Amino acid sequence: MKLSLDSPVMEKAEGIADIIIAGFLWLIFSIPIITIGPASIALYYTVAKVCRRKRDTVWHAFLHAFKINLKQGIACTMIYLLYLSVIIFYFYITFENAGQGNPMLLLAGILLVVPFLFTLLYIFPVISRFGGSLGKMFQYAFHMSMRYFPVTI
Structure with a gap:
């Protein structure tokens, strides 16, 4: 052949x-x-x-x-890094002050993490394929994460 x-x-x-x-x-x-x-x-x-x-x-x-996409991508990265630092700080304060952690505070922390992780999966492909403001791109990413929930998990 x-x-x-x-x-x-x-x-x-x-x-x-x-x-x-x-x-x-x-x-x-x-x-x-x-x-x-x-x-x-x-x-x-x-x-x-x-x-x-x-x-x-x-x-x-x-x-x-x-x-x-350099300008919009850096802005998006900075938003995610800032959000991640808030989440890390929240968990640090929660576990330092409460010992083992209060279940309600842990649940609140999980509720902080969910939108972060769900939109993180979709935001960069959305920016790549569509044009618009960064706020609109976050809305699209969150909508896609909810629309394709089984795939997102």
């Missing part, structure tokens, strides 16, 4: 290689913690476009998406 560049095996191998390259680009661009958001947006955009053959190269698609 002759392997040509247009064979289905080579096309699949090229697609897998593109995804691996996009993953390495995400890793490199995520080294400064503040750029995890834009890098995640660019990763989703790149995988969606390059693997469907709508963009030319992984590098160009990734950089294009990273540049376009």
